[in-house]
Amino acid sequence: MMKTNIILLCLVSALLLSYAPIAMPLTCDTSQLSSCIGPILSGSEPSRTCCDSIKREKPCFCQYQNDPTLGGYINSANGQKLIANCKVSLPSC
Structure with missing residues (x-):
């Protein structure tokens, strides 16, 4: 019985791993930061839209910093x- 449970566990694990989501490639789009131009140029307070864009684009910061x-x-x-x-x-980075 124990051997059957181990085999079943291995089969279920293999099945689940075969359906693991595939990571999507990182797509960086600087146009998403257009709402942040004012604060970057003048130092003014950023809008919520700007901050939301910064948070979304955070994975791209290394690419942006090296540009x-x-x-x-x-x-x-x-x-x-x-x-x-x-x-x-x-x-x-």
């Missing part, structure tokens, strides 16, 4: 202020 065009904005004083005001932490 010669975008990295300066993220690493600027206003960029750091924006990220802090939205209560988002930068990942270590």
Whole structure:
């Protein structure tokens, strides 16, 4: 009986693992951050829409920081202020 239970457990585990979700590729879209242009350029208070966008795009921050065009904005004083005001932490890249 014990041997049957172990075999059944192994079969069920194998079946479940075969249906594990496949990770979707990361799609980064800087246009999603358009609501944050004002706070990045002027240091003004970010809107909720901006903060929601920052949170959605957080997985892309390393890509953005390494981009010669975008990295300066993220690493600027206003960029750091924006990220802090939205209560988002930068990942270590």
